[in-house]
Amino acid sequence: MRHCPECGTGISSSRLSCPACHQLLHKTELERLAQEAARAGEASDLRLEIQAWRRALELLPPESGQHRLISEKVSGLSLRLEQQGERADDPSTSVREEPGRSGGRWRWAGVGAAGLLAWKLKAVLVFVATKGKLLLVGLTKSGTSLSMLLSFGLYWTAFGWRFAAGLIVSIYIHEMGHVAALHRLGIRASAPMFIPGFGAFVRLNQYPVDGREDARVGLAGPLWGLAAAAIAALVFLATEAPIWGAIARFGAWINLFNLMPFWQLDGSRGFRALSRTQRLVVTATIGVAWFVTGEGLLVLVGLAAAFRVWGSDAPEEGDSTAFVEFLLLVVAFSGLCLLPVSV
Numbered sequence: 295m296r297h298c299p300e301c302g303t304g305i306s307s308s309r310l311s312c313p314a315c316h317q318l319l320h321k322t323e324l325e326r327l328a329q330e331a332a333r334a335g336e337a338s339d340l341r342l343e344i345q346a347w348r349r350a351l352e353l354l355p356p357e358s359g360q361h362r363l364i365s366e367k368v369s370g371l372s373l374r375l376e377q378q379g380e381r382a383d384d385p386s387t388s389v390r391e392e393p394g395r396s397g398g399r400w401r402w403a404g405v406g407a408a409g410l411l412a413w414k415l416k417a418v419l420v421f422v423a424t425k426g427k428l429l430l431v432g433l434t435k436s437g438t439s440l441s442m443l444l445s446f447g448l449y450w451t452a453f454g455w456r457f458a459a460g461l462i463v464s465i466y467i468h469e470m471g472h473v474a475a476l477h478r479l480g481i482r483a484s485a486p487m488f489i490p491g492f493g494a495f496v497r498l499n500q501y502p503v504d505g506r507e508d509a510r511v512g513l514a515g516p517l518w519g520l521a522a523a524a525i526a527a528l529v530f531l532a533t534e535a536p537i538w539g540a541i542a543r544f545g546a547w548i549n550l551f552n553l554m555p556f557w558q559l560d561g562s563r564g565f566r567a568l569s570r571t572q573r574l575v576v577t578a579t580i581g582v583a584w585f586v587t588g589e590g591l592l593v594l595v596g597l598a599a600a601f602r603v604w605g606s607d608a609p610e611e612g613d614s615t616a617f618v619e620f621l622l623l624v625v626a627f628s629g630l631c632l633l634p635v636s637v
Contacts, residue, residue: 344371344480365503441488448490460541471518475511505567509616512563519549539635546630556598569612573603583628
């Protein structure tokens with residue numbers, strides 16, 4: 295057992311009353327986590343490795359050089375995890391940029407965007423079959439279930455039980471999209487919690503280390519929300535039951551609001567990974583969507599996007615996946631807002 299050189303307290307003791315004790319405890323824990331990450335790396339277990347390094351980040355001051363170095367390591371591991379997932383899903387959907395060819399991503403954008411767009415749309419329509427277990431796991435959390443019931447009761451009183459049920463399920467699926475992305479990146483977070491009348495949220499215990507990770511987490515909610523709205527729309531078109539059209543359209547409206555690149559909304563997190571040029575294209579697409587659909591909410595989304603085009607947080611080289619996902623979501627939700635139903 296290690297002992298503090300100043301007060302002699304054992305490192306495993308709860309009497310950590312002096313600064314030296316805390317410093318020694320952190321150093322010991324950092325060493326343990328580094329060893330754990332090294333063993334995971336030797337075993338080629340990327341998930342365990344990235345989880346160990348994320349826990350190490352919690353022990354370091356954000357302004358320290360060690361925090362910056364480990365953040366870079368986490369970012370690299372996260373990218374490898376994402377690439378593994380893309381290859382497992384469909385190796386033809388990933389367009390890689392070769393070393394030394396910084397313009398390759400844009401040169402291949404015209405070829406790969408249509409394929410990636412189609413694949414993303416297919417993915418959100420079939421996710422229920424592949425992520426059903428994860429959706430059920432969320433319901434086993436007492437906080438999620440209780441807050442969901444409270445919200446359901448409020449919406450039932452206001453809108454009737456059928457619309458309330460559809461609204462609750464749509465919100466839950468949206469939040470579980472965030473949970474799935476966080477789990478895939480090895481980021482610890484809470485289960486969804488509903489706030490009656492205000493939607494729901496997921497509380498992060500750890501945070502993304504760069505704009506790409508933040509965009510994956512932020513846009514995962516609307517992508518899963520798109521699946522829920524698209525399924526409701528298909529049922530509406532098949533049955534002509536107005537309740538399904540109302541659920542689809544209102545779900546699209548909520549997710550479209552979340553795409554506003556403002557404050558802590560999902561669109562703001564997605565914009566963090568977009569370059570200035572990509573932001574400009576997204577803003578123009580929002581403008582075209584408003585001109586075609588006449589959906590007033592798109593004016594607010596477009597104004598917020600236009601403001602962020604000139605933001606100082608825009609990276610020089612944007613993330614192509616977040617760019618295509620954002621375009622898909624704007625076009626899809628705008629189209630769903632055209633459903634001939636009254637909300």
